[in-house]
Structure formats: C-alpha cells, structure tokens
Amino acid sequence: MTASTPDRRILIVDSAIDLIATQGLRALTHRALDTALELPAGSASYYFRTKRALIEAIVDRIATRSRTDFAGMERTGDPIDLDRIARSTAAWLDRLLAQRRNHLIVRHALIIDLLGDAELHGELVGCLFSHRHATTLFDTLGAPDPATAAADFIAVIEGLIFDRFAGARTALAAGTGKSVDQLAAVLAVQLAATGASR
Structure with missing residues (x-):
C-alpha cells in the first residue's frame, strides 16, 4: 500500500x-x-x-465529519413550519443512518466507554446535534423554554438513531421513504409537544 x-x-x-x-x-x-x-x-x-492516540483520532474524525455534514444541511428562508422542520430533520437523520452508520455506532460505543473523560466525552456528545443551534431553532419557534425544548429534541433524536441501528427498528432500512416517514412522525410529535407555534 x-x-x-x-x-x-x-x-x-x-x-x-x-x-x-x-x-x-x-x-x-x-x-x-x-x-x-x-x-x-x-x-x-x-x-x-498508543490506543489513546487512536481513540482521540477516531473522536476527531467523527466530530469533524459531523460538523461538515451539519454545515451542509439545507437551510432555506421558507416560513417556519413544524411539519417541514420534522421532515427535513428526518431526511437528514436518514442520510446519516444510510451513509454513516458505522460512525453512529462507534460514537455511541465511545460515549459510554469515555464517560469518565470529560473532554472526549463532551466532544462526542455535542458533535452530532448542536444544542446551540437547536436552542436557536426553538427560540425562533416561540417555545416557552427554548433550552429545555432543544435538550428534549436532541434526546429524542439520539433515541431514534439508537433505535434504528441497535434497537427494535434495525430492520427498517435507511434510505427509503418509509424510513424518513417513521423518523418524521416521531419528530413532528416532539416538535408539537414543545409548545412551539407554527
């Protein structure tokens, strides 16, 4: 080679x-x-x-790729609509599941393994879904408590992702309309529950 x-x-x-x-x-x-x-x-x-150096490089690779993917998410000046937000977020998550499944699996494995490592654990926890951007979104949507709504939304996203690669819905193939529909339905319910206005 x-x-x-x-x-x-x-x-x-x-x-x-x-x-x-x-x-x-x-x-x-x-x-x-x-x-x-x-x-x-x-x-x-x-x-x-060392193995530590290798783990650090893995964390950096996943985090860098996640930031790049997030920066490439489609953003439009369209009027705010909860169904559109749920659908576009679901499509993005579906792409992650289809194209970066191994990154998602390893991220979760390392999040657990690195619980005692504040620096690397924090980088992994925050690399896939930005709490700051989510808080801004819920502030724009008029949620009564944007920070809590953002944290709850991210928790739901984390659960959805885990469910799809290691939970009850592993058989539901990513990259399909059915996959996006399943993700969007859950996200729409969570968005509506935040008290955000359309």
Whole structure:
C-alpha cells in the first residue's frame, strides 16, 4: 500500500471505526488494524503510538465529519413550519443512518466507554446535534423554554438513531421513504409537544 502520511492516518482511523462498529471496542488493537489493512506489523502504532492516540483520532474524525455534514444541511428562508422542520430533520437523520452508520455506532460505543473523560466525552456528545443551534431553532419557534425544548429534541433524536441501528427498528432500512416517514412522525410529535407555534 502506498499512501501519503495524512492519507494513511485517515485510512487507519477509518479502518478503526469499521473494526469497532463490526467487532466492538475490545477488537481495536494496533495489530488488528495492521492485519485488516495488510500493513507491515507495527504500522498502525507508528502513526498512533498508543490506543489513546487512536481513540482521540477516531473522536476527531467523527466530530469533524459531523460538523461538515451539519454545515451542509439545507437551510432555506421558507416560513417556519413544524411539519417541514420534522421532515427535513428526518431526511437528514436518514442520510446519516444510510451513509454513516458505522460512525453512529462507534460514537455511541465511545460515549459510554469515555464517560469518565470529560473532554472526549463532551466532544462526542455535542458533535452530532448542536444544542446551540437547536436552542436557536426553538427560540425562533416561540417555545416557552427554548433550552429545555432543544435538550428534549436532541434526546429524542439520539433515541431514534439508537433505535434504528441497535434497537427494535434495525430492520427498517435507511434510505427509503418509509424510513424518513417513521423518523418524521416521531419528530413532528416532539416538535408539537414543545409548545412551539407554527
């Protein structure tokens, strides 16, 4: 394999994400990455000296990709409509489930594993859904308590995502109209429950 140092680092991190998603955190070793990528022994540890360094790189990769995806979300100047917000948010979540399933799985695994690590845990918790943006949304919608409404909405989103990759609805395929409909229906109920006005 010939690759530049940044490319090889990304390749190793992406392989680590796939390894955790399919085999769990215990499977993550430098040797397993060398084997998976058919690299000479010691290659993964050359780029990431410790498992901690590798975990930090995984967290950074997931967080950076999440910020990029969030920045690319469609934003329009359309009038505020709760059904439209529910539907567009559902479509975005469905894309995450279809295109970044392994990132979502690994994020949840690491959130639990890193409970005692305030820095990395905080970065993972806040990387997928911005509390600040959600609070702004609910303030704009006229919710009586925008910060609480935002926190509740994000909690519902977290539950929906988990349900779809590890819970009762794993059989519901992402990338389908049925998937978006299921997500949108739950989000619409939550939006209506916040006391936000249309």
